[in-house]
Amino acid sequence: MYRTVDLFAGIGGIRRGFELTNQFETVLAAEIDKYACETYKHLYGDDPFNDVTSEEFKEKVTRIDYDVLLGGFPCQAFSIAGKKEGFMDKTRGTLFFDIADILKRTRPKAFLLENVEGLLRHKKGDTFETILKVLVQELNYTVIGVRENSLVPEELEYNSKDFLVNSKDFGLPQNRPRVYIIGFDKNRYGSLTTDLAMKELPKKRPGEPMYKDLNDLLEFNANQEYYLASGYLQTLKDHKNRHRGKGNGYGYIVVNEKGIKNPISNALLATGGSGKERNLVYDPQDGIGGTVVKGKQTPLNDEGIRMMTPREWGKLQGFINYGFVKDGVDQFSFPSKISKAQQYKQFGNSVTIPVIEVMAKEIGNTLDKLEAAIQTKTSNDIKTEVMS
Structure with a gap:
């Protein structure tokens, strides 16, 4: 069972999608809207009232043993970076910076981030590219749909449309395109993330639609x-x-x-x-x-x-x-x-729960493969060391 931290939790749609797979359990959540907190507590029995931007909450996360960071976050403008600033510095003062800060401090095995379709067009794509560069180049996560350019390391290769997933393709009659960013920890898994991780985001829910229309x-x-x-x-x-x-x-x-x-x-x-x-x-x-x-x-x-x-x-x-x-x-x-x-x-x-459930299954299956590969590699390393 993988453990999750649920940021910007709302009424727990992302949490519910993950828990429906029976592969994940939530160990901490954060939400500041008092009415959403009331509904969340009513549904799950947990009070999620925490401020993601506070040092107190970030310290709390560092003391939690967890595997996957989850969260939808508002799309906000980033500052213009000076010559010596990294991409993460451009995001200071935004809620994405707080997500990146928590990722940097706690190094979860994976993450799922959700945002509106407009994120891809925000500042003519610069905002989205900055987010990817923080995740890939500064935090060293493999992000699904992103390829690093071997000839020009500072450039990323991706098609922004690959990050769009629509609720209407997951059994529900709602035209709701949303951006999903999924990543796996390259510090932990190394090149295994390239070999074993999911190759693309799921774009459809298997089986019959829940409603004809x-x-x-x-x-x-x-x-x-x-x-x-x-x-x-x-x-x-x-x-x-x-x-x-x-x-x-x-x-x-x-x-x-x-x-x-x-x-x-x-x-x-x-x-x-x-x-x-x-x-x-x-x-x-x-x-x-x-x-x-x-x-x-x-x-x-x-x-x-x-x-x-x-x-x-x-x-x-x-x-x-x-x-x-x-x-x-x-x-x-x-x-x-x-x-x-x-x-x-x-x-x-909120999010559309069946969309999240399909994403969560893919993440869970990928983590199973990566963890099994890590254990096999460790066992082989021990055997080699003993034999030598």
């Missing part, structure tokens, strides 16, 4: 509170028409609109309005249109358009109906005091 996942005849007020819907239409007139594609989207074959959702976002408005759904039912609902300024729309529910977001991320099913019973729940707004935020901020 978005309509198969949606829970139709939703409560009237999720339907848009007619005035609000008209505002969204006017906004979309204004942008369309300027040649822009901004605006609300009904993702399962009539005529769409095999509909899927857009990426769920932690931000309130935009994450919901680009994932509206068509769910007509009698008695909804024209209904006056407390808290809405105008009656409900008569087109059957509503927001997705938090439960549906939870299904799209693999928390509900997958990640916490035990003996046929779904055991996922939020603490009673977590508001619906927080539920949307927490699911939108």
Whole structure:
């Protein structure tokens, strides 16, 4: 069983994906959002409240015996380095620097880092390249998808698209491309990482999809509170028409609109309005249109358009109906005091659990091979020494 440390843990999506493989156990977590901490504690029984940037937490990690560092981290701008600075110095003041600092101090056998697709384009790719150079050249990890140039050692060879993995290819109807960076400790394994490590990131989940399409996942005849007020819907239409007139594609989207074959959702976002408005759904039912609902300024729309529910977001991320099913019973729940707004935020901020599970299996299998090879090499070295 490999032991993991879970940074920027949110509500534990990465943790859950790893634990589903039965190859990993979590020994420490870090999260500073108080509402996410409440949900995390509710789900796992552990309080993750720790600040990754603090010296106190970093010292705590150095005292932990663990194997794999996990974490999603915000994409932040790096400084312009002076001539004598290394690439790691460029990242000072960012959360990636704190990840790199913990890697340097504790040398885990492997790591998995997750980020948004925009990381690849940030600063025209310079940010992503700096991250890779820190991991490969300064910390001496083999990063999957990166080749070192034997002729020009300071240059790395890679295709940034190789780091993109999309939830829609892992059994869930959500278009959610995310960047994954996986590495193995070259100090420990040497050239074995080249010979035995996984060659590329898994891009697909084996087996049948969990849902045929978005309509198969949606829970139709939703409560009237999720339907848009007619005035609000008209505002969204006017906004979309204004942008369309300027040649822009901004605006609300009904993702399962009539005529769409095999509909899927857009990426769920932690931000309130935009994450919901680009994932509206068509769910007509009698008695909804024209209904006056407390808290809405105008009656409900008569087109059957509503927001997705938090439960549906939870299904799209693999928390509900997958990640916490035990003996046929779904055991996922939020603490009673977590508001619906927080539920949307927490699911939108999280990862898609089945994606992580597939990644974790590959990491676990690679570590098994590397550790077995290390043990064989050690045994052979001892035999050679005895014979000599």
